[in-house]
Amino acid sequence: MKGQEFVDLLAQHRYDFFAWVPCSLLEGILSALATRPRLPSLPATREDAAVGCAAGTWLAGGRPAVLMQNSGLGTGLTALASLSLMYRLPCLLVVTWRGFRGEDAPEHLLMGDISPRLLELAGIPHRALSAVSVEEDLAWATREAFGREVPVALLVPPGVLESEHAQNNDRDWDRAGTRLPSAIPAGHGRGEARGARAQIDDPDRDRELVPRMSRYEALATVIRCLGDEPVIHANGHICRESFAVADRPQNFYMLGSMGLASSIGLGVALTRPGRKAVIFDGDGNLLMNLGGLAMAGGLGPKNVVHFVFDNEAYGSTGDQPSLSREVRLDRLATAAGYPWVRAVTEPGPLEAAAREALDADGPAFLLVKVTPESRAVPRIPYPPTVIRDRFRAALGAG
Numbered sequence: 001m002k003g004q005e006f007v008d009l010l011a012q013h014r015y016d017f018f019a020w021v022p023c024s025l026l027e028g029i030l031s032a033l034a035t036r037p038r039l040p041s042l043p044a045t046r047e048d049a050a051v052g053c054a055a056g057t058w059l060a061g062g063r064p065a066v067l068m069q070n071s072g073l074g075t076g077l078t079a080l081a082s083l084s085l086m087y088r089l090p091c092l093l094v095v096t097w098r099g100f101r102g103e104d105a106p107e108h109l110l111m112g113d114i115s116p117r118l119l120e121l122a123g124i125p126h127r128a129l130s131a132v133s134v135e136e137d138l139a140w141a142t143r144e145a146f147g148r149e150v151p152v153a154l155l156v157p158p159g160v161l162e163s164e165h166a167q168n169n170d171r172d173w174d175r176a177g178t179r180l181p182s183a184i185p186a187g188h189g190r191g192e193a194r195g196a197r198a199q200i201d202d203p204d205r206d207r208e209l210v211p212r213m214s215r216y217e218a219l220a221t222v223i224r225c226l227g228d229e230p231v232i233h234a235n236g237h238i239c240r241e242s243f244a245v246a247d248r249p250q251n252f253y254m255l256g257s258m259g260l261a262s263s264i265g266l267g268v269a270l271t272r273p274g275r276k277a278v279i280f281d282g283d284g285n286l287l288m289n290l291g292g293l294a295m296a297g298g299l300g301p302k303n304v305v306h307f308v309f310d311n312e313a314y315g316s317t318g319d320q321p322s323l324s325r326e327v328r329l330d331r332l333a334t335a336a337g338y339p340w341v342r343a344v345t346e347p348g349p350l351e352a353a354a355r356e357a358l359d360a361d362g363p364a365f366l367l368v369k370v371t372p373e374s375r376a377v378p379r380i381p382y383p384p385t386v387i388r389d390r391f392r393a394a395l396g397a398g
């Protein structure tokens with residue numbers, strides 16, 4: 001089947017958001033997607049980030065698919081296990097099957113052999129896409145995914161989907177390599193221009209950042225500035241302290257999937273361009289998924305507001321030092337193309353900066369330097385599906 005025909009089928013099944021890490025076997029589909037402005041399709045830096053974006057999309061009312069090579073199944077597995085499967089977030093996974101029947105380059109052989117068993121072990125329903133039953137296979141996967149609320153994989157062996165490399169001349173990879181008409185306004189598609197401007201305006205460039213507030217105090221200050229914005233929380237004490245300050249149905253408490261708060265937030269932002277999507281990140285979380293900065297900065301949705309509560313430590317696991325002692329996270333955000341970037345160390349300036357960040361044409365990035373102090377606060381008492389359902393309901397997606 002041609003990529004274009006497969007994309008037509010995906011559209012018939014009402015998929016409306018595609019996050020991908022490319023494989024040559026996906027070339028036809030990705031080329032076809034690039035010619036369909038109504039089907040947003042974004043390059044993810046890693047497979048777990050793609051799964052995170054898809055999660056955010058579904059939480060905000062969209063219908064996501066993730067396209068990847070089976071080499072990336074391992075990379076995606078933590079996200080699939082502790083995000084998609086744990087919260088029961090449906091998603092179609094189109095996974096190319098390199099190493100099929102042991103015939104491929106050496107790097108594909110082991111993963112080719114174990115891919116179906118890996119999916120089996122994780123409890124992800126899956127099926128090999130067959131050239132003679134593509135329509136039926138896709139209908140099955142869609143029914144399973146959205147009926148059972150789980151990720152479902154179609155493993156795509158070589159030869160089932162044709163490459164259309166030579167025929168497709170009207171695709172548009174120029175605007176940040178993607179088609180996101182609602183997320184990338186005209187003239188806003190290129191990260192380096194925005195990054196360069198923010199670099200010049202950076203008032204915190206040479207200032208030493210010495211924190212004068214705890215994470216709890218900082219969270220309380222930012223939460224005071226919020227209206228009804230959805231907030232995606234990084235895992236660990238950030239969730240718990242925010243919960244203790246003020247539980248809100250618009251809070252998505254990320255219990256696992258460390259590093260992916262920014263990816264989930266990006267999925268929410270792109271699915272709901274008319275609404276701000278707020279991310280409460282930690283330095284350890286951010287450093288685990290630096291590609292998340294590139295995705296938000298490079299794609300440039302104006303409605304992303306990214307707070308990072310930086311205690312220069314992995315506070316939730318016993319205060320082991322993190323590399324944010326040495327690496328200025330605000331400068332990384334600037335380099336990634338966030339047009340609004342600030343750093344604060346005290347509650348007063350934090351409140352003013354938080355209000356400005358929430359009003360800014362983003363993506364906005366506020367580095368909030370905090371002391372390593374932690375409050376003794378309880379765990380999030382809700383089961384994952386309760387967190388999911390009230391979040392979706394608060395966004396009008398449930």
Ligand SMILES: Cc1ncc(C[n+]2csc(CCOP(=O)(O)OP(=O)(O)O)c2C)c(N)n1
Nearest residue numbers: 236237258282283284285313314315316317
């Ligand atoms: C993939 C993965 N590795 C490690 C952990 C353990 N872990 C849970 S929270 C956390 C620290 C998070 O650090 P940071 O984002 O800086 O937030 P802080 O706790 O300091 O507020 C770690 C390492 C995990 N949950 N998942």
